[in-house]
Amino acid sequence: MQHLAADLGQQLRQTLAARPRARLLLPGGSSPQVLLPLLREQALDWPRIDLSPTDERWVAADDPHSNWRLLQQGLPHAHCLDPRQDAQPEAAALVWAQQLETWRRFDAVLLGMGEDGHFASLFPGMPNLAAALDPATPAGALVGMAPSAPHQRLSLNLSMLCDSDWLGLLAFGDAKRALLEATLSASQGSRELPLQALLDNAGPSLTVYWAP
Numbered sequence: 001m002q003h004l005a006a007d008l009g010q011q012l013r014q015t016l017a018a019r020p021r022a023r024l025l026l027p028g029g030s031s032p033q034v035l036l037p038l039l040r041e042q043a044l045d046w047p048r049i050d051l052s053p054t055d056e057r058w059v060a061a062d063d064p065h066s067n068w069r070l071l072q073q074g075l076p077h078a079h080c081l082d083p084r085q086d087a088q089p090e091a092a093a094l095v096w097a098q099q100l101e102t103w104r105r106f107d108a109v110l111l112g113m114g115e116d117g118h119f120a121s122l123f124p125g126m127p128n129l130a131a132a133l134d135p136a137t138p139a140g141a142l143v144g145m146a147p148s149a150p151h152q153r154l155s156l157n158l159s160m161l162c163d164s165d166w167l168g169l170l171a172f173g174d175a176k177r178a179l180l181e182a183t184l185s186a187s188q189g190s191r192e193l194p195l196q197a198l199l200d201n202a203g204p205s206l207t208v209y210w211a212p
């Protein structure tokens with residue numbers, strides 16, 4: 001995890017040496033909980049860093065399940081954009097994506113994954129999954145649906161998430177490792193498993209950070 005924090009820190013420092021602001025996307029869920037304190041210790045001019053979650057659960061901003069809340073509390077000196085840009089999820093997704101449009105191309109995007117092969121809030125079996133994983137779909141955000149509560153989500157699509165100078169995937173535990181290895185050795189082309197689409201599309205530009 002120290003290695004990941006150092007790599008992200010270096011990428012952000014390089015960006016801030018060249019430009020006024022750096023743009024960073026981080027995952028929510030449980031995985032970043034170990035990373036955030038290490039990242040906060042990096043020598044970075046945090047007020048010049050714009051941060052957004054890769055996806056958000058459709059709950060109140062102060063709900064314990066909120067990814068925005070997790071990031072905002074973990075990196076309090078960064079400027080963390082709340083995806084809840086409207087009272088309705090569809091409109092919120094639209095406005096959130098419009099705001100992120102002004103940030104692209106991102107400087108660093110770190111993704112998390114689930115044992116079911118989802119990343120961000122792009123879950124297997126979701127009705128609008130095929131379009132969300134199609135690299136030909138314009139970069140944007142959508143309303144996602146998780147199989148477990150909280151069900152309703154906002155998520156950036158594959159095109160948006162991969163539009164970054166630095167792309168990482170954080171995974172903990174043996175089950176995620178086994179899924180990654182099986183997916184990497186599977187034949188390319190199937191987009192039924194979101195993770196497969198990510199690995200196919202990102203190719204060698206994606207660095208996987210695994211920890212037990």
Ligand SMILES: O=C1O[C@H](COP(=O)(O)O)[C@@H](O)[C@H](O)[C@H]1O
Pocket residue numbers: 027028029030031032054055056057067111112113114115119120121
């Ligand atoms: O629901 C989510 O799941 C993934 C993976 O979460 P984890 O708890 O297994 O690390 C996460 O990347 C995503 O941001 C989150 O909303």
